[in-house]
Amino acid sequence: MAHDPILAYGALLDEDAADLYEHAPCGYFSATDDGLIVKANATFLGMTGYSREQFLGRIRLLDLLSIGSRILFETHLRPLLRMQGFVREIAVDLVCADRRQIPVLLNATERRQGEMSVLRVTVLDVTERRMYEKELLLARRKAEDAARARSDLIAMVSHDVRAPLGAALTAAAMLEKSTPTPQQMRYIRIVQSSTNQAVTLLNSILDLSALEGGRAILREKPFDVRQLVEQVRAGAELDAARNPALDVRATVDAAVPERLIGDRNKLGQVLTNLLTNAVKFTPSGLVSLIVYAREVSTDTATIECVVTDTGIGIPADRLTHIFEEFTQASDEIAEQYGGTGLGLAISRRLLLLYRSDLQVTSTVGQGTTFSFTLQLPRVAD
């Protein structure tokens, strides 16, 4: 005779369902329209320390919530329940029989039948999870405070360093006019170039600290894309003038609108950083900037700026590190080429203001390509 396991085990299986209700890993209860709790499983009673007699038909849902959670429930959850019939994973505090509070995640579903409704609620004890969450929040707050303190310090110190540097430059300029001997002139040039280097470094640090401290804001105005690109290209060409083996070119796709609305200075700073790097690390060949139109609508244009060089390239294992502050591809690079290692970090943070990011691909000995996309509003005709 055929043996039907479901029939044979029927009674046992039914018992399983009841057992699951009672001893499920989460608390479970049902409340009537006016919040009176009429059914609850053993897990919930164990969690809150109530006896079945104390609990059923005597306690209301709101009585179980801390006062803060009650306000949240009445102002947020009740309307949500009424409108959509359920709420999911709401963090509230339950008050136990001994007045102890435990943090829980609550799911509730409202079942309606005519004028009557029942609220079915599952409750998950998240004491440990909440502790972990609080630690994370605390750590984040501490980190943010530390970053702010550091950036304030940098801003203050930088200001104090800038004044004497300015004085040194002024003094050097005056010396230059006092008919120095050729040897004195050489010394003056050393003073000037070292001081200028220090000022550049200082400016970069200030930029970065403003960006880190969240003080940098976008100043968006209409600007001429081609004019900006030409200006950046001309600057890079001047940089490359010492190297006759290097060519600098820039192209803007014809589909890129003439005028877009954006922060011209910050965009210019990013492009200049990328081109200056490219020129620095390309002994011969070509550095090119191309601006592509990726998507142009009546209101906005998405453009992609791509800077490609035929330079020394970046080893694959260093690619992710080059965006870190004060980091260069290697110590030898830093020694040979100089620089602060801040340019890419700054560029990346500037682009973050536009929710954009720098992409990089590189082959050692063949060259590097940096690119980013921006969606900018068009100037209304």
Place this chain on the structure above:
Amino acid sequence: MVFAHGFGCDQQMWRLVTPAFEEHYRIVLFDYLGHGGSDVSAYDAARYATLGGYADDVLEICRELDIEHAVFVGHSVSALIGAIAATREPFRFDRLVMIGPSPRYLNDAGYVGGFERADIDGLLDALDSNYLGWSSAMAPVIMGNAERPQLGAELTASFCRTDPEVARQFARVTFLSDNRDDLQRVPVRTLVLQCTDDVIAPRAVGEYVHAQLPDSVLTMLQATGHCPHLSAPDETIAAIKAFLR
């Protein structure tokens, strides 16, 4: 009729009530900044540091739409926002309807608001936990709801969506400020709708509001909770209609 939503919600919470007034009134609905479909980027923490900033927004809407001698219906904190707006420009509203108002939530000497400072800190913690830890919980997924055909199918996913920072400040401004002095200055006839068993605005507070207002009617509703316009729309409509008649 201008309907103003309370803390934690947006204009969609009026959808069960407004149809009853459409025949005789022009209905004006809006979301406070940071709520529902509003433009969060226009939020200015300094402006909204007191309920006065919100009242100015209400008046700005009135100016823009040329609203004068209207009825203002405010739920919860909006009842007080309406009181301030009506005091600043009395010709805007001829009648106020306050649903579950409370001019001060904290207990004070000789005054029972219902809450202690620690309770409000608990609310702020609860807000933090929900917005920071489980933000999906506060961005509900609205789907076709066969059990609630009266809500219509077009209910959007923005229902009750509030910007976390805004919610935090609005909670502070709502639950920590003291607007008791504003009540005596309200220059128009006001209906105070008081629910049974409202933990946010207990009956004693409703009675206090009624006693302080120069010209008011207190109507006790059978409805329980803090949102009678959602839980008992018919009773709420009837009470407002009786007051406006």
